[in-house]
Amino acid sequence: MILETERLVLRPLGVGDLETTHTYAGDTETTKYMIYFPSKTLADTERFLADAAFEWEKDRPAFYEFAVTLDGAHIGGVTLKPDGQNRQGELGWVLNRDYWGQGYASEAIAAVIQFAFQKRKLKKLVAYCDSRNQASIRLMGKIGLRLESSEGVRRYADARGTSGEHRYSLSIDEEDLSMDRGGREMDEKAKKYVDLFRRVKICSAGTVDAQGKVHSRIINVLMVDARGMFLVASRGKPFYKQMLESGQVALAASVQPNQSLKFDGKVKLAGRAELDEIFVQNPGLGEVYPGETRYILDAFWVYEGCGEWFDLRYHPITRETFAYGGAQEEHNGFEITKGCTECDLCRELCPQGCIEKGSPYHIVWMHCLQCGRCIENCPADAIVRLHP
Numbered sequence: 001m002i003l004e005t006e007r008l009v010l011r012p013l014g015v016g017d018l019e020t021t022h023t024y025a026g027d028t029e030t031t032k033y034m035i036y037f038p039s040k041t042l043a044d045t046e047r048f049l050a051d052a053a054f055e056w057e058k059d060r061p062a063f064y065e066f067a068v069t070l071d072g073a074h075i076g077g078v079t080l081k082p083d084g085q086n087r088q089g090e091l092g093w094v095l096n097r098d099y100w101g102q103g104y105a106s107e108a109i110a111a112v113i114q115f116a117f118q119k120r121k122l123k124k125l126v127a128y129c130d131s132r133n134q135a136s137i138r139l140m141g142k143i144g145l146r147l148e149s150s151e152g153v154r155r156y157a158d159a160r161g162t163s164g165e166h167r168y169s170l171s172i173d174e175e176d177l178s179m180d181r182g183g184r185e186m187d188e189k190a191k192k193y194v195d196l197f198r199r200v201k202i203c204s205a206g207t208v209d210a211q212g213k214v215h216s217r218i219i220n221v222l223m224v225d226a227r228g229m230f231l232v233a234s235r236g237k238p239f240y241k242q243m244l245e246s247g248q249v250a251l252a253a254s255v256q257p258n259q260s261l262k263f264d265g266k267v268k269l270a271g272r273a274e275l276d277e278i279f280v281q282n283p284g285l286g287e288v289y290p291g292e293t294r295y296i297l298d299a300f301w302v303y304e305g306c307g308e309w310f311d312l313r314y315h316p317i318t319r320e321t322f323a324y325g326g327a328q329e330e331h332n333g334f335e336i337t338k339g340c341t342e343c344d345l346c347r348e349l350c351p352q353g354c355i356e357k358g359s360p361y362h363i364v365w366m367h368c369l370q371c372g373r374c375i376e377n378c379p380a381d382a383i384v385r386l387h388p
Contacts, residue, residue: 265305
């Protein structure tokens with residue numbers, strides 16, 4: 001059983017993985033919030049691997065232990081444990097901490113989720129985490145799992161005692177719904193820039209009121225996952241009314257140094273589950289809206305749209321577009337038509353030197369400032385505008 005992603009290969013975990021497994025399974029920092037780890041001895045890890053290998057020999061394993069490998073190196077594991085009725089499965093994962101923060105966990109888990117739904121025909125997946133484990137809480141949202149309960153109790157068998165526990169879930173219906181409502185699955189480029197919006201967090205949000213007046217305010221992108229970005233607004237604010245009535249929002253953020261992001265999106269109300277998950281991922285919100293007062297807020301889902309990343313750090317400048325939810329990438333700027341006389345004036349005037357000779361001449365879009373010097377000075381009127 002082999003699962004492949006863009007960067008990773010997932011294969012059966014076995015006894016030959018003893019040293020690499022014990023590197024993370026025996027590490028107290030990596031396993032701080034895991035019930036069944038850390039492994040105290042190499043023998044403990046060896047017994048675990050023997051059980052995993054034994055299950056892989058069965059036609060229908062009671063649980064699946066996948067080894068996550070990167071360029072052949074074993075860096076972590078993902079577990080899928082179906083229930084007795086083969087309708088629901090539980091997910092678990094662990095990653096060598098030398099590889100944290102690079103998206104490997106979400107990439108590996110997404111592959112196992114696809115396997116669970118498409119190959120094992122499970123209808124629902126669940127996962128649990130310690131309520132203090134902010135990294136796992138963020139990861140749950142990123143891979144599309146929704147908060148189902150925050151009332152659980154997590155009991156450790158050692159000196160860690162007890163803690164709060166969150167339960168997350170994803171059903172096949174929800175997975176289908178998330179794809180249908182948004183159009184199509186978010187590609188890796190869009191994920192990169194949506195995640196950057198979340199890391200930057202603070203951005204400007206523009207809306208239009210019923211009279212056509214433009215409004216802007218500073219907001220936070222409080223959650224992102226496989227479906228898109230999520231914002232919140234209280235029902236008493238103009239921002240709430242304008243998003244609800246227009247169904248649109250424009251986001252812009254500064255990324256230091258000298259980089260920026262923008263996104264024009266369609267927005268709709270999300271559910272209470274998304275609002276609760278936002279409070280889990282952003283604990284400081286609970287100080288502003290304690291207890292039940294949080295429910296004066298609603299979560300909004302930016303489910304479709306297109307955006308652009310712009311980088312002024314180097315010459316020539318660089319830009320890249322992205323889109324998700326069924327929207328198409330938009331390439332604004334200019335294009336040189338067949339009426340070009342190859343006089344070379346536009347190339348001489350371009351501040352970024354992004355116009356190449358040819359028949360006709362060609363503007364390298366990703367390096368274009370879109371300043372308009374070429375179209376204003378073309379003696380043959382052979383340059384057209386790509387945007388309204």
